Amino acid sequence: MGRSDGRVNIDTGAVSSRLLALAVPAEKRILVVDDDDLELSLICDRLRAHDFQVSQAANGQEALEILERQWFPVVVTDWQMPVMDGLEFTQRLRQKGVTDTFVIMLTVLNSSFDYERAYESGVDDYLSKKQPDVELYARIHAAFTTLNLRRELQAARAALAAAGKTP
Amino acid sequence: MSDRDARDTLQVQLNALSVQFLERTRGQVGQLELLVERIGRGEADALLELRAIAHKIHGSGAMFGFPDISDPAGEIERASDELLARDAKLEHPAGPGTEFLQCVTAAIGRLSREVETARNGKK
Numbered sequence: 349m350g351r352s353d354g355r356v357n358i359d360t361g362a363v364s365s366r367l368l369a370l371a372v373p374a375e376k377r378i379l380v381v382d383d384d385d386l387e388l389s390l391i392c393d394r395l396r397a398h399d400f401q402v403s404q405a406a407n408g409q410e411a412l413e414i415l416e417r418q419w420f421p422v423v424v425t426d427w428q429m430p431v432m433d434g435l436e437f438t439q440r441l442r443q444k445g446v447t448d449t450f451v452i453m454l455t456v457l458n459s460s461f462d463y464e465r466a467y468e469s470g471v472d473d474y475l476s477k478k479q480p481d482v483e484l485y486a487r488i489h490a491a492f493t494t495l496n497l498r499r500e501l502q503a504a505r506a507a508l509a510a511a512g513k514t515p
Numbered sequence: 516m517s518d519r520d521a522r523d524t525l526q527v528q529l530n531a532l533s534v535q536f537l538e539r540t541r542g543q544v545g546q547l548e549l550l551v552e553r554i555g556r557g558e559a560d561a562l563l564e565l566r567a568i569a570h571k572i573h574g575s576g577a578m579f580g581f582p583d584i585s586d587p588a589g590e591i592e593r594a595s596d597e598l599l600a601r602d603a604k605l606e607h608p609a610g611p612g613t614e615f616l617q618c619v620t621a622a623i624g625r626l627s628r629e630v631e632t633a634r635n636g637k638k
Contacts, residue, residue, distance in 0.1 A: 386536050387578055397525040428570060456574050477577040
């Protein structure tokens with residue numbers, strides 16, 4: 349409910365509980381999408397060794413089906429895959445209205461990659477396949493941080509809306 | 516499990532995957548050589564296969580920490596992309612010339628040597 353001084357009172361029970369639920373940091377769950385068994389094992393083993401809960405999919409279509417059943421805060425996807433590539437996967441995910449999943453695209457960062465189209469498709473970040481472990485973990489931690497900030501912003505907006513204020 | 520045990524376990528897993536990658540790539544080098552022969556005979560679909568395998572080695576080589584394997588595969592991929600882009604603009608595609616075949620054959624030779632060097636290092 350709004351206050352007469354223009355500030356929003358977020359101490360009401362329903363608003364506070366919604367804020368708390370949305371502001372809880374996302375679990376360290378990652379979905380890795382790659383059609384290459386060896387690359388998939390390599391990434392998954394490295395992430396599991398750093399205490400991430402990792403699930404895997406062989407292409408974009410399989411990833412969409414998994415995401416229908418379970419929310420993942422972060423998806424690391426290859427670009428070129430059979431059935432459905434990484435760009436189409438991201439585009440379809442965003443078309444479904446999923447904005448609270450951070451998508452990292454794995455590429456070899458060559459000139460044939462259409463970065464502009466990828467950003468327009470909803471890709472949040474890129475990671476070169478040439479990067480060492482330290483870069484991989486740094487980018488994934490940055491992804492979780494960004495996602496948690498997005499969730500907090502979403503929570504604040506919901507709280508404002510519940511309090512009768514348009515953000 | 517201690518951090519050190521976890522690191523050791525991971526290292527064993529990654530080494531096993533690297534060996535598998537090198538064995539797979541060795542087989543793919545043979546495939547690339549056959550594809551170049553087919554391209555030389557004018558089989559257009561062989562170029563797409565060549566490009567796909569080169570792309571795979573380019574990416575996986577980088578991920579597994581073998582830049583000397585990834586780079587020549589990247590050269591094959593780029594040369595294939597350039598040829599595909601050029602022919603797409605022509606009413607009557609010219610197909611691969613001597614320059615393309617020489618460039619790709621040389622890159623496959625480098626790739627083959629680097630795979631053997633890496634395999635010997637892993638033994």
